[in-house]
Amino acid sequence: MTESLSRGADIAVVGAAGKTGAAVVAALGGLAGVRRVVHTARRPGDHAVDLDTGAGLDEALSGCRGVYVIAPNVHPDEPALVRRVLAAAADAGVEHVVYHSVAWPYTPAMPHHVDKARCEDLVRTSGLRWTVLQPCAYAENFAAILDGSASTVELPYSPDARFSFVRLADVAEVAARVLVEGPDIHHGATYELGGPEALSVRDLCERADEPVSVKQVSVDEWMSRHGQSLSEDGRVRLSAMFEFYDRHGFLAGNAVFESLLGRPPM
Ligand SMILES: NC(=O)c1ccc[n+]([C@@H]2O[C@H](COP(=O)([O-])OP(=O)(O)OC[C@H]3O[C@@H](n4cnc5c(N)ncnc54)[C@H](OP(=O)(O)O)[C@@H]3O)[C@@H](O)[C@H]2O)c1
Secondary structure: OOOHHHHHHHEEEOOOOOHHHHHHHHHHOOOOOOEEEEEEEOOOOEOOOOOOOOOOOOHHHHOOOEEEEEOOOOOHHHHHHHHHHHHHHHHHHEEEEEEEEEOOOOOOHHHHHHHHHHHHHHOOOOOOEEEEEEEOOOOHHHHHHOOOOOOEEEEEOOOOEEOOOOHHHHHHHHHHHHHHHHHHHHHHEEEEEOOOOOEHHHHEEEOOOOOOEEEOOOOHHHHHHOOOOOHHHHHHHHHHHHHHHHHHHHOOOOOHHHHOOOOOOO
């Protein structure tokens, strides 16, 4: 146990209600020495925070030693949200900000990645002590393949495009370690988190317990069936991502991930 862990810690997870946030909260919950985890979510919970306005942020971060910052997926202005969180963290005297970014943040063809590159810059120049995590694509994006509930999957890019899929539980375990060990060990570090193999969605289907077939459809077709709840801006950002995946896949290294986990990623 590190010195900072043995003192106990109040950690805030900004964006705790989403799938990443829930995994990070669960990983922190399993650690001895974490005194209290403050969950922030748009809906009332432990602390209701609206990142679009900043309402509730000051109260949520008050007394926290560390903050894990998770922005909503394909938000139209992630840097504005992160700027708000950093200002509140500075006011609250937070010692360590850990930002949940993405692998390959500076990818001009993917606007929501470029926004994360901008956010990384905001974090690094905030005057706070910081760490950035850059996970690759989650295997859990294909939960229906992994849990056997799908017999077919529609994909708006090539089923043979390759990804260094990561497991969310592994990413959360690293996030919890970094938060608990704190800035004395992790300030100034940017950790790329890629899975152990370059796999395609077709590979995931072939490894499923029950057979799963995969069919490529156009981005427009996919959007008309699965993108109904997205804003126009969200549709544009996701479409750009699908087109990029189709051409280039999305890979990341796993050496740092393995070292931080103390075992190979799953
Ligand atoms: N999926 C991947 O493969 C992957 C890989 C690397 C990085 N990431 C990044 O991980 C982050 C989280 O992704 P996720 O899939 O875990 O997200 P998610 O499950 O969609 O959760 C997003 C959460 O943000 C909340 N939210 C939305 N707008 C908000 C606002 N204005 N104020 C406060 N909360 C708000 C939503 O709350 P409500 O429930 O109230 O709507 C939701 O709980 C994203 O930034 C994504 O880019 C994802």
